[in-house]
Amino acid sequence: xxxxxxxxxxxxxxxxxxxxxxxxxxxxxxxxxxxxxxxxxxxxxxxxxxxxxxxxxxxxxxxxxxxxxxxxxxxxxxxxxxxxxxxxxxxxxxxxxxxxxxxxxxxxxxxxxxxxxxxxxxxxxxxxxxxxxxxxxxxxxxxxxxxxxxxxxxxxxxxxxxxxxxxxxxxxxxxxxxxxxxxxxxxxxxxxxxxxxxxxxxxxxxxxxxxxxxxxxxxxxxxxxxxxxxxxxxxxxxxxxxxxxxxxxxxxxxxxxxxxxxxxxxxxxxxxxxxxxxxxxxxxxxxxxxxxxxxxxxxxxxxxxxxxxxxxxxxxxx
Numbered sequence: 001x002x003x004x005x006x007x008x009x010x011x012x013x014x015x016x017x018x019x020x021x022x023x024x025x026x027x028x029x030x031x032x033x034x035x036x037x038x039x040x041x042x043x044x045x046x047x048x049x050x051x052x053x054x055x056x057x058x059x060x061x062x063x064x065x066x067x068x069x070x071x072x073x074x075x076x077x078x079x080x081x082x083x084x085x086x087x088x089x090x091x092x093x094x095x096x097x098x099x100x101x102x103x104x105x106x107x108x109x110x111x112x113x114x115x116x117x118x119x120x121x122x123x124x125x126x127x128x129x130x131x132x133x134x135x136x137x138x139x140x141x142x143x144x145x146x147x148x149x150x151x152x153x154x155x156x157x158x159x160x161x162x163x164x165x166x167x168x169x170x171x172x173x174x175x176x177x178x179x180x181x182x183x184x185x186x187x188x189x190x191x192x193x194x195x196x197x198x199x200x201x202x203x204x205x206x207x208x209x210x211x212x213x214x215x216x217x218x219x220x221x222x223x224x225x226x227x228x229x230x231x232x233x234x235x236x237x238x239x240x241x242x243x244x245x246x247x248x249x250x251x252x253x254x255x256x257x258x259x260x261x262x263x264x265x266x267x268x269x270x271x272x273x274x275x276x277x278x279x280x281x282x283x284x285x286x287x288x289x290x291x292x293x294x295x296x297x298x299x300x301x302x303x304x305x306x307x308x309x310x311x312x313x314x315x316x317x318x
Contacts, residue, residue, distance in 0.1 A: 013063040013064045016063075018056070018059045018060045018062075018063055019036075019059060019084035020036040020058075020059050020062045020082075020084045020119075020301070021062045021063070021065055021067070021077065021082070021302075022063065023036070023077070023082045023083055023084050024083050024084065025083070025084045025086060026083050026084075026085075027085055027086065028083070029083070029085075029109060029112035029113075029114050030112070031081055032081050032082070032083050032112065032113075032114045033080040033081045033082065033114060033115065033308065033312065034080050034081075034082045034083075034114060034115045034116075034117060034305065034308060035082075035083055035084075035085040035109050035112075035114045035115070035116050035117070036059075036082065036083070036084045036085060036117050036119065036301075037085045037086075037087070037088065037105075037106065037109065037116050037117070037118050037119070038055030038056070038059070038085075038086065038087035038088070038118075038119050038121075039055065039087065039088045039090065039102060039118055039119065039120050039121040039125045040052040040053070040054070040055050040056070040087050040088075040090060040121060041088075041090040041092070041095075041098050041120070041121045041122065041124070041125060042092075042121065042122045042251075042284075043090075043091075043092050043093065043094070043095050043098065043122075043124075044095055044122045044123070044124025044125075044161060044162045044163040045122045045162075045163055045251050046155050046156075046162055046163065046164060046252075047251050047252050048251040048252070048284060048286075048287060049251065049284070050249075050251065050284035050285060050286040050287060051120055051121055051122045051250075051251060051281070051282055051283060051284045052090075052092070052121070053284070053285045053286065054119060054120055054121060054281075054282070054283035054284065054285065054294075054297070055087060055119040055120070055121065057283065057285040057288070057291065057294040058119050058280070058283060058294050058297045058298050058301065059084070059119075059298075060291075060294065061291055061294040061295045061297065061298035062298040062301070062302070064295070064298075065298060065299065065302050069302070069303075069306040069309075071268065071306075072268075072306040072307075072309070072310055074306065074309055074310065074313070075309075076302070076305040076306050076308070076309040077305075079309035079312055079313060080305065080308060080309050080312060082305065085109065088101055088102050088105050088106075089101055089105075090102075095124060095159070095161050095162075096161065098125075098128075099124075099125075099127060099128040099131075099161065100128070102125055102128035102129060102132070103128040103129075103131045103132045103135075106118070106128070106129060106132040106133075107132040107135060107136070110132060110133065110136050110277075111136070115275070115276065115277060115278075115308060116129075116277050116278075117277075117278045117279075117280070117301055117304060117305070118277070118278070118279040118280070118281075119279075119280055119283075119297075119301070120279060120280065120281030120282065120283070121281055121282075122163040122251065122281060122282060123146075123150055123163040123164075123166055123236075123238055123281045123282055124161055124162055124163040124165070124166055125166075125279065125281060126150075126166040126167070126170070126236050126279055126281065127161065127165075127166035127167075127169050127170055129236075129277065129279055130142075130166075130170045130175040130176065130234065131170075131173070131175060133175075133234055133276060133277045134174075134175040134176075137232055137276055139174055139175065139176060139177040140175060140176055140177060140180075140231075140232065140233070140234045140276070141176075141177055141180035141181070141228045141229075141231035141232060141233045141234070142167075142170075142176050142177075142180070142181045142182070142233070142234050142235075142236060143182050143184070143224060143228070143233060143234075143235050143236075143270065144167065144181070144182065144183045144184065144204075144235075144236045144237075144238075145184050145185050145235075145236070145237045145238060145241040145258075145263070145266065146183060146184075146185055146186065146236075146237075146238040146240065146241050147185055147186060147187050147188055147209075147238065147240045147241055147252075147254040147257055148164065148186065148188070148238070148240070148252065148254070149167070149183055149186055149195060149196060149198070149199040149204070149206070150163070150164055150165065150166055150167045150168075150238075151165070151167045151168040151171070151198055151199045151202055151204070152164040152165050152168065152195075152198075153165070153168075163251075163281075163282070167181075167183075167199075167202075167204075168202065171202045171203065171204075176203075177231065178202060178203025178204070179203065180227060180228050180229070180231050181203060181204050181205065182204070182205045182206075182207060182223075182224055182227055182228070183199060183204050183205070183206045183207065184207045184212060184220065184224075184241070184266070185207070185208075185209050185212060185241040185257060185258055186199075186206055186207070186208045186209065187208060187209040187210070187254055187256055187257065188254035188255075188256075196208070205223075205227055207220060207223065209256055209257060209258070212258075217262055217265040217266060217269070218265075218269075220266065220269075221265075221266065221269030221270075224269065224270070225269075225272070225273075228273065230274075231274075232273075232274045232275075232276045233270070233273040233274065233275050233276065234275075234276055234277045234278070235267075235270065235275065235277070235278045235279070235304070236278075236279050236281070237263075237267070237278070237279065237280050237281070237300060238250075238281050238282045239280065239281065239282050239283050239293060239296065239297055240252060240253055240254060240257070240282055241257055241258055241263065242257050242258050242259070242260060242263055242293075242296060243255065243256060243257035243258060243259060244257070246258075246259055246260045246292065246293075246296060247260075247283075247292070247293040247296055247297075248287055248288060248289055248292070248293060249283055249284050249285055249286070249287045249288025249289070249291075249292075249293030249294065250282045250283065250284050250287065250293060251282055251284050251287075252282075260296050260299075263296070263300060264299070264300070264303060267300055267303040267304065267307070268303060268306075268307075270307055271307055271310060272311075273307075274311070275304070275307055275308060275311065278301075278304045280297055280300055280301055283297045
């Protein structure tokens with residue numbers, strides 16, 4: 001398979017339609033390896049809204065990804081057939097209707113055999129995404145990069161779901177294999193002393209930012225592989241895992257996080273896993289400066305494509 005002929009140096013990043021890396025914008029999934037799915041929803045946000053604009057801005061930033069990954073020594077678009085599926089039809093005022101729409105639509109994409117890279121949107125979308133993936137694969141091993149545990153109790157009276165609750169419900173619903181669940185980068189003040197221990201009580205292996213820096217990125221990667229083993233893996237990446245110096249465009253920034261390069265290291269460290277899905281959430285363009293958050297997000301999605309391409313090459317090798 002050759003790269004999409006519409007993608008090349010002759011097209012400038014300021015021209016043409018801003019589908020992800022200029023891949024075909026289509027819902028035709030026959031023979032597709034990866035579908036990029038936008039979820040422009042921020043109704044689960046408890047502080048600064050704006051992540052509904054994230055998918056569009058990440059797509060715009062992806063136009064500067066020229067295609068060849070020098071670390072992996074491959075061009076993912078020459079290995080994988082990738083399409084931009086477009087956006088889920090969300091309901092800004094109804095999180096439960098939105099959750100249902102996400103689960104239904106993504107389930108249909110997964111049934112086609114394509115992997116899904118989801119661009120958010122706030123982190124509440126992780127719950128319906130995990131429902132869709134677990135329905136196909138069973139309880140999931142999950143690697144979760146974040147500054148927050150997101151296993152909180154309901155934040156609003158009579159409203160169970162928000163961007164601070166998805167992993168509590170995912171664990172309670174049995175979507176996640178609690179023995180293979182890591183939270184990486186956790187930091188910052190919280191509303192109660194038991195915030196981190198609540199996650200641990202639910203089964204999460206919590207690697208705080210302090211532990212991550214004490215270990216160093218290579219040893220964090222070793223810990224991930226030791227904890228996950230050979231299970232199928234779903235990856236959820238909240239952009240606020242990065243320090244706001246590198247990703248200011250997010251709703252709940254926490255100082256003292258990962259650098260852009262450290263996040264690249266960590267995602268590259270997932271090489272070898274059977275990666276079944278990926279979401280990248282909480283990019284909020286209204287708070288971004290020079291699009292640096294969106295640029296980082298687009299590059300992290302590109303890293304995930306490179307991992308899938310490397311895995312496909314390995315699986316095809318006799």
